[in-house]
Amino acid sequence: MENPEISTPIAISESEKTEQARHLSIPHQHKDAIGAKIGMWLFLFTELLLFGGLFLLYMAYRLQYTKDFVVAASELNLVLGTLNTIILLTSSLTMALSIAAIQRGKKKLSVAMLLATIGFALAFLVIKYFEWTAKFHHGIAPNSPELLSKPNGEIIFYGMYYSMTGLHALHVIIGMIILLFMLVFLLRGSISKNDYIKLENSGLYWHLVDLIWIFLFPLFYLLH
Amino acid sequence: MANGVLAERLENYLEHKTHKGIFAWILSTDHKRIGILYLVSMVTFFWVGVTLGFLMKLEMLTPGKTIVDAQTYNTFFTLHGIIMIFLFIIPGIPAVFGNFFLPIQIGARDVAFPRLNLLSWYLYIIGGLFAIASLFLQGGPIDTGWTFYVPYSIRTTTNVILPLLGAFILGFSSILTGLNFITTVHRLRAPGMTFFRMPLFVWALYATAWIQVVATPVVGITIVLVIIERALHVGIFDPALGGDPLLFQHLFWIYSHPAVYIMILPAMGVVSEIIPTFARRTIFGYKVIAFSSLAIALIGYFVWAHHMFSSGMSNTSRAVFSLLTFLVAVPSGVKVFNWVATLYKGSIELRAPLIYVMMFIFLFSIGGLTGLVLGSLATDVHVTDTYFVVAHFHYVMFGGTAIILFAALHYWFPKMFGKMYYEKLAIWATPFIFIGFNMLYFTMFILGYNGMPRRYWSYLPEYQTLHIISTVGSWILIAGLAIMFGNLIYSLFKGKPAEANPWGGVTLEWQIPSPPPAENFEEIPVVNHGPYDFSIINGNSDGKS
Numbered sequence: 125m126e127n128p129e130i131s132t133p134i135a136i137s138e139s140e141k142t143e144q145a146r147h148l149s150i151p152h153q154h155k156d157a158i159g160a161k162i163g164m165w166l167f168l169f170t171e172l173l174l175f176g177g178l179f180l181l182y183m184a185y186r187l188q189y190t191k192d193f194v195v196a197a198s199e200l201n202l203v204l205g206t207l208n209t210i211i212l213l214t215s216s217l218t219m220a221l222s223i224a225a226i227q228r229g230k231k232k233l234s235v236a237m238l239l240a241t242i243g244f245a246l247a248f249l250v251i252k253y254f255e256w257t258a259k260f261h262h263g264i265a266p267n268s269p270e271l272l273s274k275p276n277g278e279i280i281f282y283g284m285y286y287s288m289t290g291l292h293a294l295h296v297i298i299g300m301i302i303l304l305f306m307l308v309f310l311l312r313g314s315i316s317k318n319d320y321i322k323l324e325n326s327g328l329y330w331h332l333v334d335l336i337w338i339f340l341f342p343l344f345y346l347l348h
Numbered sequence: 349m350a351n352g353v354l355a356e357r358l359e360n361y362l363e364h365k366t367h368k369g370i371f372a373w374i375l376s377t378d379h380k381r382i383g384i385l386y387l388v389s390m391v392t393f394f395w396v397g398v399t400l401g402f403l404m405k406l407e408m409l410t411p412g413k414t415i416v417d418a419q420t421y422n423t424f425f426t427l428h429g430i431i432m433i434f435l436f437i438i439p440g441i442p443a444v445f446g447n448f449f450l451p452i453q454i455g456a457r458d459v460a461f462p463r464l465n466l467l468s469w470y471l472y473i474i475g476g477l478f479a480i481a482s483l484f485l486q487g488g489p490i491d492t493g494w495t496f497y498v499p500y501s502i503r504t505t506t507n508v509i510l511p512l513l514g515a516f517i518l519g520f521s522s523i524l525t526g527l528n529f530i531t532t533v534h535r536l537r538a539p540g541m542t543f544f545r546m547p548l549f550v551w552a553l554y555a556t557a558w559i560q561v562v563a564t565p566v567v568g569i570t571i572v573l574v575i576i577e578r579a580l581h582v583g584i585f586d587p588a589l590g591g592d593p594l595l596f597q598h599l600f601w602i603y604s605h606p607a608v609y610i611m612i613l614p615a616m617g618v619v620s621e622i623i624p625t626f627a628r629r630t631i632f633g634y635k636v637i638a639f640s641s642l643a644i645a646l647i648g649y650f651v652w653a654h655h656m657f658s659s660g661m662s663n664t665s666r667a668v669f670s671l672l673t674f675l676v677a678v679p680s681g682v683k684v685f686n687w688v689a690t691l692y693k694g695s696i697e698l699r700a701p702l703i704y705v706m707m708f709i710f711l712f713s714i715g716g717l718t719g720l721v722l723g724s725l726a727t728d729v730h731v732t733d734t735y736f737v738v739a740h741f742h743y744v745m746f747g748g749t750a751i752i753l754f755a756a757l758h759y760w761f762p763k764m765f766g767k768m769y770y771e772k773l774a775i776w777a778t779p780f781i782f783i784g785f786n787m788l789y790f791t792m793f794i795l796g797y798n799g800m801p802r803r804y805w806s807y808l809p810e811y812q813t814l815h816i817i818s819t820v821g822s823w824i825l826i827a828g829l830a831i832m833f834g835n836l837i838y839s840l841f842k843g844k845p846a847e848a849n850p851w852g853g854v855t856l857e858w859q860i861p862s863p864p865p866a867e868n869f870e871e872i873p874v875v876n877h878g879p880y881d882f883s884i885i886n887g888n889s890d891g892k893s
Contacts, residue, residue, distance in 0.1 A: 156535055159531050160461075162530070163464075163527050166527040166530060167527060169561060170527075170561055170565040171565070173562065173566055174565040174569045176565075176566070177566045177569035177570060177573075177599050178573075181573075181595060184595055188592070189590070266581055266582045266583075267581035276583075276590025279583045280583055280590045280591060283582030283583040283584045286580075286582060287573065291572070
């Protein structure tokens with residue numbers, strides 16, 4: 125069973141590709157790292173489009189209610205938002221380091237970095253929790269009398285805010301669960317120096333979660 | 349090695365069992381078994397949908413109440429739409445025949461992600477059950493129509509969240525199938541199977557898979573937002589809180605129009621398989637047909653707002669979307685002309701699959717041409733939301749996709765099950781289907797043109813004659829369908845054993861035994877010619893051409 129170099133760029137020659145396909149097309153036995161990556165990238169693409177729908181709505185409503193959006197945005201907690209941005213960016217770094225470590229066969233380092241990533245994810249969620257509950261204490265929750273007394277644009281702003289950051293938080297949670305599984309695989313040795321595509325694909329997912337936040341942060345916290 | 353001798357010793361996929369009893373099916377990751385799983389579940393859902401359609405037509409026999417009240421009628425057309433669209437037509441051909449034949453046609457042993465493939469089926473079943481479960485719950489079944497338009501879908505007291513969740517899960521299943529197929533085509537083609545040696549069915553599936561991946565997430569998020577809106581009242585689609593229902597329609601149709609091509613492209617691919625086989629000729633304009641699939645996939649993405657001509661849009665955007673809509677007709681027309689050109693001077697053998705294809709070309713052309721009536725602004729405003737629209741999409745969806753699904757079922761039946769169906773009975777079913785279909789739906793064009801609105805439970809007495817013809821047509825159609833499915837089910841048990849290549853086809857699936865061996869190929873084939881090169885058969889066979 126051959127093991128294709130994972131770090132090879134996807135663009136390999138046609139003949140090589142079919143030659144590989146020839147060896148690899150035995151069901152349930154093949155490990156096609158490039159194929160797995162293509163599948164993952166396609167999946168990430170669908171995730172981008174999922175959030176794309178939300179970004180489209182955000183744009184439409186921002187154009188419609190520019191003033192209300194500016195007012196509402198200035199009430200968000202910029203400090204906590206910035207802190208969360210730093211945390212997520214750092215978690216992407218530790219994620220990448222975890223992959224780099226296992227590529228070099230340093231299992232302990234890889235485990236440590238993965239644990240750090242999961243820790244950062246948890247920290248992000250805790251901060252998000254405090255941010256949301258603080259808003260709830262001020263009566264700013266979906267369908268609350270306090271929020272409904274505000275102009276329509278602000279209602280929509282918070283509607284978008286809760287929906288988008290909520291769905292993003294859901295992705296953070298899913299990402300955490302995936303990373304926990306990877307931790308188990310790593311400890312058991314089914315992710316190793318020779319076969320780390322699972323970890324790499326999980327890393328790709330994690331970077332996507334990070335990337336979406338990088339767009340959410342300025343849209344909600346900075347644009348006022 | 350003599351391939352034929354060896355092949356006979358191979359265990360076929362129906363004999364090869366990895367688990368016992370039913371688990372040999374529901375735990376199998378064999379793409380062929382998963383294809384059959386989809387077939388069985390899909391035909392079951394199809395008959396539920398047919399039953400609802402039958403009851404609706406029965407209700408329309410007389411003005412006012414015939415068998416059910418108005419609210420029940422609303423839930424009937426909603427569930428009929430959800431079942432037929434999300435559970436039958438969208439997964440239809442790709443999930444059944446794509447799963448079964450895509451790997452074989454490109455010379456692979458399975459799809460790229462076999463376990464993901466099985467997961468897609470489970471998601472499909474869960475989604476389907478969610479959609480149907482609302483029937484039995486407090487509050488009653490969903491009554492919004494299959495389009496779930498807001499604000500009604502956030503106001504109605506019926507069960508909306510559950511079927512919406514079902515639709516979301518079905519979308520997820522569709523995405524996973526799509527990315528599986530794309531990866532399979534890129535990674536698992538046999539040596540020598542270049543892109544331009546792939547059968548056109550594979551091309552069609554490839555284009556479809558891209559639409560599934562690119563369009564479905566958008567409706568996914570739209571559905572999620574309606575669920576959020578209903579559960580939490582965030583206001584995004586609620587006009588009372590400043591939300592804009594029109595934005596829902598945009599997002600919904602950004603997916604749901606391309607979804608129309610998810611439904612029809614695979615059918616066009618099947619047509620491009622069946623016509624060369626029964627005309628004994630290579631397809632006319634192979635590359636053009638291949639590219640027209642991609643063109644349809646691409647342009648189809650930019651025409652969604654033609655569903656909203658009367659929803660309130662600026663005249664500029666209406667004109668632009670109308671123009672783009674006309675553009676889609678071009679690649680579709682290219683295909684039809686190429687098919688007819690392939691038949692020209694071919695040595696045609698008129699078997700059941702080809703008869704269905706003929707029926708398709710006729711019905712789909714009517715559907716396509718009336719599509720232009722709906723695509724142009726002036727006429728659309730007159731017939732929008734009338735029976736004209738209903739007739740149009742039944743001509744393209746039923747007359748197009750479903751009829752080809754039946755054609756595919758006959759064409760590949762010997763290969764899938766290793767049995768021949770009864771040709772005479774299969775042919776006898778077709779006039780019933782054809783006459784019943786046209787009585788049922790052509791009358792709807794006239795009704796719609798005369799102003800009969802869609803989704804109405806009652807109507808003015810002057811429409812009754814046409815409604816009666818239509819209802820009687822539905823009975824004839826169902827009789828035809830019963831004959832067709834009855835024949836196939838009977839043949840499954842009593843049919844004669846099929847040869848490896850009963851039709852004299854030249855694509856790869858005809859070069860292996862019927863039913864296919866568990867691993868498809870004893871040895872992965874090396875491909876050195878195009879997909880419809882009949883000189884191989886004509887050159888060294890018994891002169892069957």
